[in-house]
Structure formats: structure tokens, C-alpha cells
Amino acid sequence: MKVFLISDSHSIRRKITDVICSVPGIDIVGKAVNSLNAIAQIETLKPDAVILDIRLQKTFGVDVLLNISNMMPTPVTIVVADSIFGRSTGKEKIKPDFVVDKFTECDKIAELLKGIVPPRQRSHAG
Numbered sequence: 001m002k003v004f005l006i007s008d009s010h011s012i013r014r015k016i017t018d019v020i021c022s023v024p025g026i027d028i029v030g031k032a033v034n035s036l037n038a039i040a041q042i043e044t045l046k047p048d049a050v051i052l053d054i055r056l057q058k059t060f061g062v063d064v065l066l067n068i069s070n071m072m073p074t075p076v077t078i079v080v081a082d083s084i085f086g087r088s089t090g091k092e093k094i095k096p097d098f099v100v101d102k103f104t105e106c107d108k109i110a111e112l113l114k115g116i117v118p119p120r121q122r123s124h125a126g
Contacts, residue, residue, distance in 0.1 A: 001048045001049060002027055003020055004075070006052045006053060006064060009040045012102055018049075019109050020110070022110055022112060050075045053079075077096040079103065080102035
């Protein structure tokens with residue numbers, strides 16, 4: 001499974017990278033520190049899942065969610081947020097597949113990734 005990671009925090013990127021690398025068969029195909037770079041790379045790399053820090057400096061993680069929601073196949077989205085921000089994107093139409101607390105629940109990302117069927121496989125199922 002191909003995963004793309006977006007966070008402007010070095011420590012959060014490192015923590016999530018360590019978690020992802022512990023799961024066999026999952027490769028981080030790209031990383032970005034802001035939504036502008038992320039959107040272009042996601043369109044090119046076509047990852048199966050996107051892990052997004054919703055709170056980015058200078059740009060907005062919601063912009064990434066909006067663009068991802070228009071892609072086909074749509075990657076699975078895991079948003080990492082903090083309890084201060086809450087677990088809402090602020091836009092009712094744009095909802096991630098999963099939300100985890102970036103300070104206390106990053107370990108859950110491994111289990112979520114293990115349970116995800118990549119979008120390419122979902123579109124061929126049934």
C-alpha cells in the first residue's frame with residue numbers, strides 16, 4: 001500500500017513515519033509540509049492512503065481534504081489533529097475516513113492501515 005504523509009511538524013512526521021515503517025507492505029511514497037506541495041504530489045503519486053495533519057502553518061489541511069475528495073479513486077484519509085482543534089474539519093461535506101489525536105493516538109495509525117483495502121482494490125471488488 002502506498003501512503004502519503006503531510007505534516008509541518010518534524011516530530012509528528014518522525015513519529016508517524018516510525019509507526020508506518022512498522023507495518024509490512026506499506027510504503028511512504030511521499031511527504032509534504034504544506035497543502036500546496038501535498039496536492040501536486042498526491043495527484044502525481046496516487047497514494048492509496050493520505051495521512052494529514054489538519055493543522056498546518058501557512059496553509060490549511062482542509063484544502064488537501066477538499067482536493068482529495070475529488071480524486072478518483074479517492075485515497076483513504078487519516079487526519080491527525082490535536083484536542084484543541086477538535087475532530088471537525090469545519091466543512092460538513094469534507095470528512096476524513098479516520099481521525100486520530102496526533103499526540104496520544106499515533107500508534108492507532110498502524111492498525112488502521114492494516115485494515116484498509118486500497119482504493120484500487122475496492123474499485124475492482126464485487
